[in-house]
Amino acid sequence: MIVSYGEILLLAICLFFMGMICVVTRRNLLMILIGVEIMLNAAGIAFVGAALRWHSLDGQAFVLFLMAVAASEVAVGLALIVYAHRHSGTLNGDGYNLMKG
Numbered sequence: 870m871i872v873s874y875g876e877i878l879l880l881a882i883c884l885f886f887m888g889m890i891c892v893v894t895r896r897n898l899l900m901i902l903i904g905v906e907i908m909l910n911a912a913g914i915a916f917v918g919a920a921l922r923w924h925s926l927d928g929q930a931f932v933l934f935l936m937a938v939a940a941s942e943v944a945v946g947l948a949l950i951v952y953a954h955r956h957s958g959t960l961n962g963d964g965y966n967l968m969k970g
Contacts, residue, residue, distance in 0.1 A: 877918030884911035
């Protein structure tokens with residue numbers, strides 16, 4: 870069974886919007902971080918689908934860099950969340966207004 874390029878893009882679009890809805894509607898910092906990860910994975914699926922469509926390895930190579938960025942983003946994001954939770958005692962995103970000008 871061969872999956873068409875349109876179906877791959879439809880999957881990527883659905884995943885991206887699911888991640889975006891998670892980022893916009895949730896207040897918990899961990900859920901916001903998970904939503905961003907889902908959006909990055911959707912972009913990766915779109916790049917791999919485009920690489921398969923045009924028979925080029927550029928999209929797959931870009932996904933490797935994207936995965937490295939996602940891994941570093943998770944490491945830094947989780948460190949910031951742990952630090953913020955220790956100082957404020959909450960993971961609610963509305964409680965962090967220390968940087969308002």
